[in-house]
Amino acid sequence: MNQKITNRTFIDACIANDIERVRELIQVVNPAAKSNAAIKWACENGYIEIVKILLADPRVNPGAQKNVALQLAIIEKHTEIVRLLLQDPRVDPSDRNNEAILTASRHCQIEIIKLLLDHPRVDPNVNNKEALVWARKFNNTEVIQLLTEYRFRLDGPIYNQNII
Known part of the structure; x- marks a missing residue:
């Protein structure tokens, strides 16, 4: 399987909020590809289930790029996602x-x-x-x-x- 195409496919599944496809692909891709793009998209768009799946994977860094995922969730008013992120020790709200x-x-x-x-x-x-x-x-x-x-x-x- 072409890893580059698969990583892009995974990110696309996250963007589309395709929960089953994300669960399937996370086993064979790098969910932190493209500077943790998947978690950023999921947080920005309010995809709670996708965020939960990604947070459960230790390869994902929700605090990457100076906690941009948290910033996006705040700006977009996704309170439940902010709550999830604040429970994760990889996120530093300070x-x-x-x-x-x-x-x-x-x-x-x-x-x-x-x-x-x-x-x-x-x-x-x-x-x-x-x-x-x-x-x-x-x-x-x-x-x-x-x-x-x-x-x-x-x-x-x-x-x-x-x-x-």
Whole structure:
């Protein structure tokens, strides 16, 4: 079997959300071919079952290219896919100075922001609270409230600074 054609066929099956074909081809191809294109397409298009199949394969790196799969899922409002990605240790939502929370703030993704704030590696206060700055710039009152409440909640960074 021609490996190059097969890898392209696999990516096409992912793009088409052809779950059975993906299950069949993943056994004989490199699912991380073309810089992990399959996981990026699946995350961008909201193909939850394809994402699950790909995440189960250790050859796939969902955090490749500075977590672009996570960024795409955030931009496209695929909350369940973001949840799946955040459960995978290969994904680092704090990469690139917490770009994930910034992206979610810019796009006013309330549910995704909540998921990110609950992740231990995410810090919305980096870069002079840039996520909050973006929310204020675009007058996203829900995001402003959420980020402000996070800072002052019992397990938040401000509250814990005052504990002796």
